[in-house]
Amino acid sequence: MASPAVSVVCVGMAGSGKTTFMQRINSHLHSKKTVPYVLNLDPAVHSVPFDSNIDIRDSINYKEVMKQYNLGPNGGILTSLNLFATKVDQIIALLEKRTAPNPENPSAKPIEHILVDTPGQIEVFVWSASGSILLETLASSFPTVIAYIIDTPRASSTSTFMSNMLYACSILYKTKLPMILVFNKTDVQDAEFVKEWMTDFDKFQEALRKEEESGVFGSEGGVGGFGAGSGYMGSLLNSMSLMLEEFYRHLSVVGVSSMTGDGVDEFFEAVETKRQEFERDYKPELERKKKEREETKANQRDIELGKLMKDMSVSSSGRRERKGPETGPETVSEAEDEEEDDIIKRGLAYGEDNSDLDDDYAEAAADDDNGLSQRYKEALAGSQNAPSDQDNSFTRYLRASGMNLNCNSASELGEVVFHAYTFSTAAWLSLQSVSLITGPSMVVAMLLDETRPASSMEVYFARCLGFNLLTIAVLTVMLTGSIPLTATVAEPVSTEDSDPKAPYALPTLMVTSAFHAASAFYAYTFYATGGQGAFALSVLGNSVLAAIGLWCVLFASSNGKISRRTGADKRTTGFPFANSEAAKKHAGKKAF
């Protein structure tokens, strides 16, 4: 069987040359006809000089993340990585598919290398939860090697070299993955000196001494910074180099020039060595840890299940003693206990396999009293009749229970008022329209200040208005579904937005209510100035209808203010004066 692809994760400080190095090894592999699979995990990079198969930028817009979450550059990268980490399973599945031999084309060379470029902000990747998730998941599927890229010219002094080594050390212990130190930019400065420093302590001592003598660490009170010239820096570097000797032994060191391609072959040799090391040392350790985690999880599950079963048997036997089978719950807590039992039983019936229960608990489950199962069955039967979440609107609930002839009187009232309102609106408008259509001259004469016959234009407009009002009356009953539009609709409609039978019921209700309110106000202004009785009649009719309409919008629609689930009065959190504290509480409960 072909060995699985090795993934090479490039990390390094900003500007160390990760991207250029990625480009170099990518083109090197292409030239060897072993095409790699490339992942770019740097959401902030403007453009990458290589084609990546998976690019974080394809799914996450870093700038948008910064804007939406009000974050700075590092927070933006971190959040983008977090968002990307939620897709890790899909990414691994894709990688596994791509790196597996193609059964349709067995001669095709499977992918041998997965190259991963990471954000320049090294700590954001290495020390973040999402970075760990990505690395751990990758390592659980593929041999994974960390390539730590170091800018060689910038590591040429003993202090910057040591800083880099300490950073590499922290990454090694954080990721617990095999690591290759890639000393990049060897075209500018050869990396032989670092190899010497890492293998020969005396050479490092010598370099340190030279730097001290040449005043690199500054003179006392001079520019060298804290501890400069006091010998503190020298002795610190000295002891650290001694301490890190053990750490150096775990590393492969290569000098590379991403510009010229020098040392790339050596790098891939190191990758192969580290791959073998991963298989030999890291994989068994990873698997041991995985097994340990699974065992802990299984134990924890058994303990929790045990507790659950114990609670169940205790509570059911306790209740048997407390009350007879016929008696219902007497207190709220008793009712809650009963409900809990139902839930537990339901969970066992549908979700849990009893095979791995402790003997005691399995016995308890088998011995479970008939009363409980009876209640469970009853609860189930009840729940089948009860309206589902989807049907949980005021009017639907009303209808559902109405069909069982157990109509809730308050709900019934809502529906009755709703239909009464729509028909009254239609009747009120029709009444006005009939007088306008049949006796336009009379209506016009009634409204004129002077005594003269109505002009033909006035008659025409009065009749038109009559026809318009008649049209609105017909539309009102049709759009609210008070008269079914097709013979196939057997069920009455509700005022619910989602009710497909009358999607315009609620808007119609609102528009006509507003119309009545406006008409009432307008008629009132005329009545107040002219004192004509016809306007008083209009004020009365329109106000009554507007009030009923508003009542229907508030209490008889799916947006009704009485919570159907909790029975709580939502008027305290809604129209007209929102109670923000109650709303917050409500939202908080939802979040949990």
Ligand SMILES: Nc1nc2c(ncn2[C@@H]2O[C@H](COP(=O)(O)OP(=O)(O)OP(=O)(O)O)[C@@H](O)[C@H]2O)c(=O)[nH]1
């Ligand atoms: N002379 C020389 N310059 C290099 C080499 N590798 C990279 N550079 C230069 O170093 C600079 C930074 O290189 P990048 O590849 O962008 O570095 P990076 O680590 O990806 O940078 P960030 O993504 O910002 O973290 C660029 O100007 C490169 O041209 C090299 O081997 N030799």
